[in-house]
Amino acid sequence: MDILNAVVAVLNFVVIPAASYGAQLALGALGVTLIYGILRFSNFAHGDTMAFGTAITILATWGLQALGISLGPLPTALLALPVGIAVTAIIVLATDRAVYRFYRVQKAVPIIFVMASVGVMFLMNGFTRLLIGVDEHRFADGARFIINVRDFRDMTGLAEGLAFKTTQGLSILMAVIVVWILFWFLNRTRSGKAMRAFSDNEDLALLSGIDPEKVVRMTWIIAAGLATIAGTLYGLDKAFKPFNYFQILLPIFAAAIVGGLGNPVGAIAGGFLVAFSEIAITYPWRKIAGYLFPDWQPDGLLQLLGTEYKFAVSFVILIVVLLFRPTGLFRGKSV
Amino acid sequence: MSTNRQAAAASHWRAPILFAILAVLFILEGTVRNGMFSGSWNTSLAILNMGLISAITALGVNMQWGYAGLFNVGVVGFFALGGLAPVLISTAPVEGAWQAGGPRMLIALATAVGTLALASMLWRHMPRGKLRGLALTALLIAGFVLYRGLFDPAVTAIESNNPARHGNIGGLGLPILLSWLAGGIFAAAAAWAVGKVALGLRSDYLAIATLGIGEIIIAVLKNEDWLARGVKNITAIPRPVPFEIQLQRNPEFMEFANSWGMAASTASGIWVKLCYMLLFLVVLLLLILLAELALKSPWGRMMRAIRDNETAAEAMGKDVTARHLQVFILGSAVIGIAGAMMITLDGLMAPVGYNPLRYTFLIWVMVIVGGSGNNWGAALGGVLIWFLWIKAEVWGPALIAFLTAPLPASSFKSGLLEGAAHMRFIAMGLVLLLVLRFAPRGLVPER
Amino acid sequence: MNYLSATDMRGGYGKADILHGCTLNVEKGQIAVIVGPNGAGKSTAMKAVFGMLPLREGRVTLDGQDITALSPQERVKKGMGFVPQVNNVFPSMSVEENLEMGAFIRNDDIAATMEQVFDLFPVLKDKRRQAAGELSGGQRQQVAVGRALMTRPQLLMLDEPTAGVSPIVMDELFDRIIEIARSGISILMVEQNARQALGIADIGYVLVQGQNRYTDTGQALLADPEVRRTFLGG
């Protein structure tokens, strides 16, 4: 039994990828859950907002690269992020003004908002295609690895290698920083508390003199920021392709619902839960079984589900939660 | 849903006039040849046929949305699942495939379904507590292991049976029209499963759950080669109408074509498309008739009462969730039928083509523009939006070229011309939002 | 001159009126109590006074100023505080944050006011970090009242502050309300427990079907055999 190599393999193939993917999902789910908490609908345009924000960030990155500006070992995209966030925030505020506010004044039922968000999704999708096309773009520059396989082997003398990509480290680090700032904002500042109050009890918030439009604007700006950061990290890690951002909508919704829609802590937990399940279930465990039980020769790959079906994992998690605990693990808004 | 249903009933002439305009558009497409129209009846009828399929899909979505306010974001999945029916029901059996792994596959699938059924029974009948959770987990794990033990070898066996040409389980060789019905049943079964879980909760949850099932069905079609060869596609799906080549070899038809002064290829193409058109029209009209009858029945009145005031209906003792489940299944069945019809029309099952933007969201634009709650409206929206969607591919760049004509050639100009293709998405999003806001009752409002 | 005067209010939620000419007056530092059967429109009348319901007819004045056209938020700024009947706290926020949100429109230092609220309801000080949704019914009502006091209102409106609390807690709450009134704040209160409420009322209104049926001092209403028979159960 070779526990050391098994642990390294688990870290390398499951824990690190899942932690970084989980960080990206958590940021995405935070955006969805905040919108839900304040505006009370599931925003189907969120995936395409992520794509749009990322597209702007990529354009800005190219601009910076053309000027010869870089961040050394870190991706230049980090410098371009503020541009992406700002432009996305403006666009998202414009859609609120032009689309959602009307239904808010009308007090339309949530499903109408959802449908309007589908219209916005179309628009965002079109804008993204116009800006950058439908092809795949890799825009990560700087150092590729924090630890690469060969160095790790040389360092430890183990047979199994371990790679830790810069983009993975960055995803985790950025998520920690962003979440910390977000929670500081929500729990410590007047505006953040007003947002929570509004999410908790809209009528009482109005009675207390909290301006709903201001809260809504703030929410959109934060959601745009979260979407752009999540999208950029995801794009840095995997490569940018607009359609992927439509597909990531399902795991993001699953994460937000698992955690309880409207509950930020839940969204983070949900993001990691979905990411770890997805990767653990689609990973072929044969190699690791080989380290642990050298005498066992299984016929299959010991893969519970093919990677093609990774979205099925989110779906099953979603179904299980809806069946057994529709308010989510962390008690979100009512069913 | 319209907010102002009492508003003056639209004039009686509104729908007929709109359908007439639509007819004129198709006639122009068939006869006038200029920058805007192709002047080819083959093109015109091809657009019309796909338009009719879109209309049937829109009809199904309209039953869910217009009758009950259910938002289905997985239309593409139900549509694709319906498309599986012609492959499994009507293509010729694949020699050796059934012997290789058919029974094992059936047993594997039965095991999966049985495990889930058993799990659900266990959950309902065992007393609450830790033991129940443990028993459930154990059952699911055992069921999964057993299922994979049966399923994996069956897949390998089927897929290694003449993999270059087949490698799939093959069909039953039954009449193709029967497969349309089967397509409806396939989609209905999936709808039952999703609806059972997601209905009765917040309205958004159904939307999210259908989004998921849609993606999963497409993933299954792309990856389960034993089922329908995955991305390797299935061709040679039987047709309910003659082949062009048969017509061209038929002297009587040739004479007939000559009497109209048409080339053999053109005439045979038009003939085949007309046959399809008739078939599709029959299905469409039949479905509209049934849908209208249902809507006017006590069942339909109750559906609308529930949609307009769920709380009041619930207070009156109506089982809202059960009604929603019914209408969700029926609507999905109609979508499935349309899916089977498209595969028949194409003669090809190619899962990579199932794009949610095209098969879910475009259908939604059709329903909203046509007039949610009105079956004729949905049908009109289906054909009209499909026509515009296809023509926008030509008109968009033409418009941009016309507008940018005075500009000197530049990268900006070429960028705009290239981007014109993407304008369709923006245009559709805009149409959806504008109609939703300014004319929520659509072109043909609900009566 | 009455501090609050709402005269001949008519209006409702949709087409049909709920209030059919309802009049309520409260004098400075006095306790006014509204009683009446369920569905009489008591809560509706409170909402109307607070500007949460469009009035078809009638006017509301506060300290001689016409406030009929003002929004609820503007009324808060004018010195009114309201504790709704239900959903009157922010459940996921701590007690302290609930109070802070109550003072949202204030830009000055709120620490002193918060101390006053804690003096009035000492339990809240111990539970200041706990989420309001986790408190008992009585404590939650204290949070709700405390929240409304944070703007230092001149008129405090309470809609059934003792709904669903035990008799001991109820007595305690009534004591606190009297204490608030002693400090010069006018109180307009709806109560189910008509006997106790009228016992502390300077003026009582019996509301039936959106109209004033009886108006008198609390003691007089308690003594009126007709009122006793129909509304106080003998």
Ligand SMILES: Nc1ncnc2c1ncn2[C@@H]1O[C@H](COP(=O)(O)OP(=O)(O)O)[C@@H](O)[C@H]1O
């Ligand atoms: N939000 C509302 N929308 C429509 N009708 C309401 C609403 N709230 C209360 N009503 C109706 O107004 C009437 C008076 O209700 P309410 O003022 O709450 O009575 P009370 O507080 O005296 O028990 C009742 O018939 C009730 O059904």
Ligand SMILES: [Mg+2]
């Ligand atoms: Mg009341």
